[in-house]
């Protein structure tokens with residue numbers, strides 16, 4: 636944490652520990668949070684993580700630095716952990732879209748320790764400024780279960796790579 640972080644008023648912590656949340660987070664995710672030095676939730680995390688873990692649709696508008704990244708990465712990984720078997724290499728289980736390369740890279744880095752708790756699960760960063768052919772080759776060779784990137788590159792990859800299986804993302808329940 637740098638000196639500006641400790642002065643960041645948007646990141647005030649609540650009394651709620653990650654280990655207090657209901658439904659409870661899994662042990663590997665709690666361990667990854669502890670390892671990263673995160674013990675108490677920010678307000679946006681305390682509010683949204685339980686809702687998302689309960690499969691609610693959530694839209695959040697919160698200040699910069701308020702901890703939104705973990706607020707969606709933690710429930711995403713929790714939900715992925717509920718799957719009884721690891722996905723096939725080209726089975727896409729989730730997509731995180733963000734407007735800039737920098738934000739996508741930041742989300743990708745923050746997500747890694749949590750993604751690492753999933754077995755046989757591959758996340759890929761897909762942003763402009765990198766040779767698209769290299770992205771395609773990497774996906775074909777290593778697989779892609781979670782796509783994190785910017786809209787242009789994600790769309791490009793989806794158009795070019797029909798071997799990716801998006802069927803798991805289809806909405807099966809009407810939103811009420």
Ligand SMILES: Nc1ncnc2c1ncn2[C@@H]1O[C@H](COP(=O)(O)OP(=O)(O)OP(=O)(O)O)[C@@H](O)[C@H]1O
Nearest residue numbers: 646673674675676677698699700701702703704705
């Ligand atoms: N529960 C927590 N405890 C301590 N630090 C935290 C916690 N959650 C997030 N942080 C830290 O707060 C900082 C801001 O978090 P984050 O980048 O997720 O905010 P954000 O709301 O997504 O901001 P932005 O809108 O700029 O993307 C990061 O340095 C992150 O490591």
